[in-house]
Amino acid sequence: MNPVDITFTRTSSMKERILILGGTTEAYVLAEALAAHDDLRVTNSLAGRTTDPRLPAGETRIGGFGGPEGLIDYLHEQRIRAVFDVTHPFAASMGWNAYQACHAARVPLLRLERPAWTPEEGDRWDQVEGWDEAVNTLIQGGPQRVLLAVGRQELVPFAGLDDIWFLIRAVTPPDPMPEFPLAELLLSRGPFDLDNERKLLDEHRIDTIVCKNSGGLATSAKLIAARERGIRVIMRQRPRRPETPLATSVEGALNWLEMRKTQWRCEREPARAAG
Ligand SMILES: NC(=O)c1ccc[n+]([C@@H]2O[C@H](COP(=O)([O-])OP(=O)(O)OC[C@H]3O[C@@H](n4cnc5c(N)ncnc54)[C@H](OP(=O)(O)O)[C@@H]3O)[C@@H](O)[C@H]2O)c1
Structure with missing residues (x-):
């Protein structure tokens, strides 16, 4: 055949x-x-x-x-x-x-x-289980200027903190946008490179970052820039x-x-x- x-x-x-x-x-x-x-x-x-x-x-x-x-x-x-x-x-x-x-x-x-990302020498991380714990941990540190990189759907727990200025970074506009007394919205999609993350933290005089442990390279540069500057990071751990x-x-x-x-x-x- x-x-x-x-x-x-x-x-x-x-x-x-x-x-x-x-x-x-x-x-x-x-x-x-x-x-x-x-x-x-x-x-x-x-x-x-x-x-x-x-x-x-x-x-x-x-x-x-x-x-x-x-x-x-x-x-x-x-x-x-x-x-x-x-x-x-x-x-x-x-x-x-x-x-x-x-x-x-x-x-x-x-x-x-x-x-997941893991802390390295020089990092100043507080690892938290949820947003309530993140808010409490944030307040205890007495921050003034915070980069909030938690996703547009997770903003509400932070909106009541009226003596902290937030730089809210999101891919698309939060809808509805919670009312923050002191905040600026930055619409921006990763990947984010190290030089730009350094500039962002410096220009906005950020003293604390709140984020979640997404892992991966696209959004990890902020953690290196934070380590270099001794900036505190409140890191929400992954859900079970x-x-x-x-x-x-x-x-x-x-x-x-x-x-x-x-x-x-x-x-x-x-x-x-x-x-
Ligand atoms: N959460 C984040 O931080 C994040 C970040 C980046 C991308 N995403 C992506 O955005 C999507 C939604 O995230 P989420 O946090 O809302 O998820 P979630 O809480 O796990 O899911 C909520 C509901 O959305 C539906 N759903 C989620 N992922 C789906 C998929 N891939 N295909 C079809 N239905 C899906 C399911 O609805 P039913 O019960 O009706 O099936 C699920 O019960 C996910 O696919 C995720 O990969 C999430």
Whole structure:
């Protein structure tokens, strides 16, 4: 038989379906890497918080699933074979929903999460569990000029502090914007480089930074600039997440997927797998 006659062409329905819960840089990079796998059909899921978001490689769906139950239905309907939770380290609800839904639907789940920042010599960090603790810790230090880099949805707990001047940095305008007696809003999207972070802290005479431990390189320069200047940092720690298999790099996530693929091949061709 001519080899051409037995050429096997995968149709879209024969591809393994993958769901990426995204909204982070790592999710874009993972989607790009998976686009090269012609045995996969990848759907990216975005929460829909950003108007006109940058679309990742592959297909995209936008909006919540309706809690874990909605996600279970989606996994069944779409015949999803594996889920990557690549949501932001502070987007914990989605992580718990994914954990519950994948467990119930027996779909393998991998959490891909960039490592958290850790303090280095010279850092003056206070690590806090929540915003109430952050506010109390902030007041105790007697700050005057604070860079508030906590995200536009986390501003309310700080709005009542009427004797502190805040430089509020956000990607998009807070809506609604809480009333701060003394504040300036700076709309700006990372990545932020070290020289500009140094200038920002100096020009605004910042004495304290409040931020959350997002990890990654895009927003870490402020911590180096703070260390150089002995500026205090109030760092909100990450929320607790379910215990799932974890990769800290896209490469690790791809290795995990290769193991799943081997398992799927064994399921499809048990005789060959048995040798
Ligand atoms: N929180 C942050 O600091 C931060 C920073 C940068 C980017 N983001 C991204 O922004 C999105 C929303 O963040 P959040 O803090 O509001 O999350 P969250 O508290 O974990 O999620 C709240 C709800 O939003 C929906 N949702 C979240 N991520 C989704 C996704 N990827 N696809 C579909 N639905 C999703 C889910 O709704 P249902 O229950 O209806 O399914 C979830 O229950 C996340 O995708 C996250 O990766 C968050």
